[in-house]
Amino acid sequence: MHGVLRLAICILLTVVASGAGSQPLAPKQGAAKQGVESPERDALNAGTVTVITAPIGGPMSIMGSDMASVLDDGDKLRVLPILGKGAVQNLIDIIRLKNIDMGFVTSDALEFVKTEYNIPDISNRVRYIAPLFHNEIHIVARQEIKTLQDLNGRRVFAERSIGLPAARIIFKRMGIEADIDSQTDPDGGLQKLLSGERDAWVASVSKNAPVIKNIKNEGGKFHLLSIPYDQPLQDIYLPSSFSSEEYPNLLPPGTIDTVAVSTVLMVYNWPVESDRYKRVARFVDALFDKIGQLQQPPRHPKWRDTVLSANLSGLVRFKAAQDRLDKAQAAMSTSPNPADVEEFRTFLSQRNGRERVSPEETAKIYNNFLRWRDGQR
Numbered sequence: 001m002h003g004v005l006r007l008a009i010c011i012l013l014t015v016v017a018s019g020a021g022s023q024p025l026a027p028k029q030g031a032a033k034q035g036v037e038s039p040e041r042d043a044l045n046a047g048t049v050t051v052i053t054a055p056i057g058g059p060m061s062i063m064g065s066d067m068a069s070v071l072d073d074g075d076k077l078r079v080l081p082i083l084g085k086g087a088v089q090n091l092i093d094i095i096r097l098k099n100i101d102m103g104f105v106t107s108d109a110l111e112f113v114k115t116e117y118n119i120p121d122i123s124n125r126v127r128y129i130a131p132l133f134h135n136e137i138h139i140v141a142r143q144e145i146k147t148l149q150d151l152n153g154r155r156v157f158a159e160r161s162i163g164l165p166a167a168r169i170i171f172k173r174m175g176i177e178a179d180i181d182s183q184t185d186p187d188g189g190l191q192k193l194l195s196g197e198r199d200a201w202v203a204s205v206s207k208n209a210p211v212i213k214n215i216k217n218e219g220g221k222f223h224l225l226s227i228p229y230d231q232p233l234q235d236i237y238l239p240s241s242f243s244s245e246e247y248p249n250l251l252p253p254g255t256i257d258t259v260a261v262s263t264v265l266m267v268y269n270w271p272v273e274s275d276r277y278k279r280v281a282r283f284v285d286a287l288f289d290k291i292g293q294l295q296q297p298p299r300h301p302k303w304r305d306t307v308l309s310a311n312l313s314g315l316v317r318f319k320a321a322q323d324r325l326d327k328a329q330a331a332m333s334t335s336p337n338p339a340d341v342e343e344f345r346t347f348l349s350q351r352n353g354r355e356r357v358s359p360e361e362t363a364k365i366y367n368n369f370l371r372w373r374d375g376q377r
Helices: 002-014 041-046 059-070 087-096 107-116 164-173 186-195 275-289 301-305 319-333 338-352 359-376
Strands: 048-052 078-082 102-106 126-142 155-157 179-181 200-205 222-224 238-243 255-268
Touching: 048 087, 048 275, 059 078, 059 102, 059 301, 087 102, 087 107, 087 126, 087 164, 087 255, 102 107, 102 126, 107 164, 107 255, 126 238, 126 275, 126 301, 126 319, 155 186, 164 179, 164 200, 186 200, 275 319
Parallel strands: 048 078, 048 102, 155 179, 155 200
Antiparallel strands: 102 255, 126 200, 126 222, 126 255, 238 255
């Protein structure tokens, strides 16, 4: 834990943000009389990276827009977000489409694409820059379905872009055989559930998802189904929970267990000497330098869940990102401010009331602590 804590402290205290916001393209000298000249094509392409997000409305598309605004550096770096179809198609597009550099991908999409599309070497084709946030797996089921095993033989809706990977993987690993409809669009799938044509609906989305919170559950016909954090799921998913405060329309007072999946910024495994690698490396530098700006309002609140140093099991980090972390590790010979460390320990003790905290949680809480502390002074 101490290593991750020191790494998080070092990154947060030693990285100097550039402070520059979006910068307009500067006109060439002497262009005032004839109008502003457009930038050279080669220079424009050399400074542009593409990131594929998701349909409008979720955190992915908004966070892509945030990156375009905050990381922009004129003709040196331009982030071009592209609306995608969801995590599975994003991963395929990163591998197959020539103009896609990186994108938002959930970690269970890797397992899904490897098996569904027979791409066994997928872990060699992509690298990850950093895990960004988590999506919880929601299963909205009819009230008579009490456990996950009750879904055996049932009719389930799991839309391809937001629910199918989780449904396929969880059901297979838990020995559940269900009739899965993945072709209907989300609105149509929800209507099938409400009308009784389907028995459950699986969706991998962030907590407090409006589409789920807004289900009119008159008569209490539906509820959120608990997903136990059993051993077959633990290599891909993380433990999480839902509360009645988050979904008063679907839960009685209290909480239930569920699982969550990491949403990761994934990049094609570009050769180190290639122009595409160098472009993404410039993006990585900007992301590490300006993560503090992305974690402040008015940017999407999911940025506050991002811990750049967090590891993703089973995948290799993009070299430029790993180099940044290694550089921060090497800088640890210069210790962080002892007063900050002691103040942080006190903060942890008061906030958690326990001695053992996971390394990832420690790094995240320290990040939040710095923001809180700066706001108090």
